[in-house]
Amino acid sequence: MIISWTDTFTSLLSGAIVFSIIGHLGVVTGETDYTKVVHPGAGLTFITYPEALAKFEHVPNLFAVLFFFMLFVLGIGSNTGIITSVVTAIRDQFPGLKNWKIVLVISALGFSTGFLFITPASSRVIEYVDYYGVTFVTLTLAVAELACFCWIYGVQRICRDIDFMLGLKTSILWRVCWKYVTPIVIAIILLLTFATGNPPERIATGFHVLGWFIYAAAILPLPILAIRAILAQPSDLSLWNRIKRAARPLSSWGPENLALKKKYDDFIDDSQRDDGAKSSSIFFRREKSYSVNL
Template identity: 35%
Template sequence: MESKNVVFSGGGGGGLDNEGFVGEEPSCEKTINSTPAETNPTDEEEDAPDRQTWSSPLEFLLSCIAMSVGIGNFYRFPYVAYTNGGGAFLIPYLIVLFFIGKPIYFLELALGQFCSFGQVKVWEAVPIMRGVGYGSTLASFCVVSYYVSVMALTVFYFFASFQKNLPWTVCDPEWNVDCADNSTSYAEIYFEKTVLQILPDISSGIGTPTWELTLCYLFSWLAVFFSIIKGVASSGKVAYFTAIYPYIVLIVLLITGATKEGASDGMWYFIKPQWDKILEAKVWYSAVSQCFFSLSTGFGPIIMYASYNPFRHNVYRDAMIVSLIDTGTSLLAGFTVFSILGNLAHETGAKIENVAKSGPGLVFVSYADAIGKFDQVPQLFSTLFFLMLFSLGVGSAVSWQMAVITVICDQFPKLKKLHVTMATCGACFLLGLIYVTPGGQQVLTLVDNFSGNFVIYILATLEVMAISWVYGLSNIVTDFEFMLGQKIGIYWKFCWGFFVPVFLFLILIYSLVTMETVEYNGVPLPGRAIAAGWVLASCCLIFVPIFAFIEIFKNSNEKLTLLEKVKSSLTASSLWGPKSPKERALWENYVIENKSKSKKGSCFKRKK
């Protein structure tokens, strides 16, 4: 068989040219320095894994972009930025992105691709930490259920935009308010009374689901379901729209907004630096929160997406591209939002800080109000805008839901993926009906705080510590160098081995010390609701000690002491490694050769 050398060069660019998409995984000779230029089809079939693969590298890249660039980039980043120092916030944010966001993103992509497993089975590397995978899966399940409810709001506004007059620009007698009172905008009243039918207090209950939002919620879940009905084969095709269309609309809206009066004041307000805030710990905490929320690190979808890659795909390149695009999109969204808000402030005579709402209110109140004041075809801009938000939501929701499905299918491979997809989407829909009740926004705030932020900090910290300090930095670097065909630089080693775990641990301590009462619209949530939030967080975290206990005591060898069983559960299992038998043989040879060169003892420990 004809072969050619693979050079494990230091630093820089690409991996192997033959990336082997659609199951065309490159076959290898069982010597460390050779891969075949041509393969025998029969050999490929024998060596091909059962796991589905992406149809093309572009679909994988676009899916990662659609996953990371979500609705939060549009409403969360602009608000977090201007409330935490404006342009000055970009300094801690970019530092956090460079030393935490990118390293974790690359680590998770490489982990998933190396072993071709989802976020639970990837812990064959450190079996005692398997609970981290289950905890992140439950967190993803919780987050996707409320995230789709936000998509339902975009559907509601999308269809409302087809009316002759945008309904949030005129006073509705059913609101029972003084229409001459300008202290509260019609857009805000419409959002609270017509769309959410919000309850000011949930102490006495959250009410029943509203039929309008329930239909929008069902529509959103159907969109997610049909996007993933054939796994990555269908979600990859959807990504062409969900990853590209939003940028077309963003650019159109930015050009439109930038040409209006007051736009420059709005954009300057967005980036105006408040240098004194850089030294505040809260600003750095906000930078880490935004980075995690934006890139979707710690939840599991990144590992899941990469697990459907061919083993030799250049995932290093994709990690760089996605992290840069995600940051660029956040900035683009910030300029787009504040150019329009600047015009709104100019038209109403109000200050920009008074028209810029926090959270979803930024897009469903402030931005909707601004679009409603456009002189020409506001309905067109409104439909384009809310369709863009919906497409952003689909891209992210698909990734979270597929992460849950992949875990179940990995654990129970005999189950049909279609049945698992139907069951999980149906369960999420039923549980998520709580978010389309009059008290749903308060519940959403609670779940987001405890399962979307607090829990993920802990799980991400444990993830990086376990991989770098338990499995071993030298081991994981050796694995990735073999897979990518290039050396892992000192920057990655420093971040994985020291900076990320230490910094995340400090941030975790800070978040616990400074934790404040959860509020919605300035009103503290009831004590019972806070207690329920802690129960939810505990349910996600309890998986860690439970599965650690199971892993330690499932060893039936009575000759082993407790300490020996603990050590055994800290050692990579026989399932860890490349899924392809030929790649696995080549990997084991590479590890042995690497060991003999280093002369520092074995860098590869695996249960027999």
């Protein structure tokens, strides 16, 4: 929670600073069309912004140092959030692995991959990776994750888990945002990105095809694993019932500690009785024998 809030705050603050500097540059140059002031892509950071700082009347070097230090802090914050999510996913799948070993391997791979972005063609590589490997993939996975988390696992169960872990009752505002506002907004952004996105112009057609293959490689595991889980259900069930059984949590779902697991199961059972065994998710009830561990 602290990492996500800090990363969001620093990103918003940095965005406000960048666009205020762009406005200052427009005033100094007398140019009202910002597209003629701003360089596209990474040029905004490494060309436009230094040009604006150089026009400062007082201590421009100090502001230049502060700006690039801000970039460093933003990079550290973003990397922390990204690496943490990857490490957590690996630890969940392979709990026997040491945390520092996972971090070391991921950091080494990331550092090695970074050499691609300091080559003579680095600006094109950055545009290519950002367009195909970041923008579309991130938005698509975000929509899928929100759909699974809020509509399949269920907002009501999320709130119950928060109540069990933290003893906090979730307000109606959070419930509405999780179930409706956030998924719909992200889905609209994804559709608009597909409709209005401008692919990099300085890249050969073959690389655009490769970019869509990269996108497909990142997205296809979702439907493939979903189909695998559905096919693992008893064949005598209808398709709809097989989907519901595949989507329900395992009976082992919950805290790893056995004592906490018992308390968690009792808490969920009591909550279901209090709510009349109703849930915001049609896939709420746990199955002991039909779900598969992916």
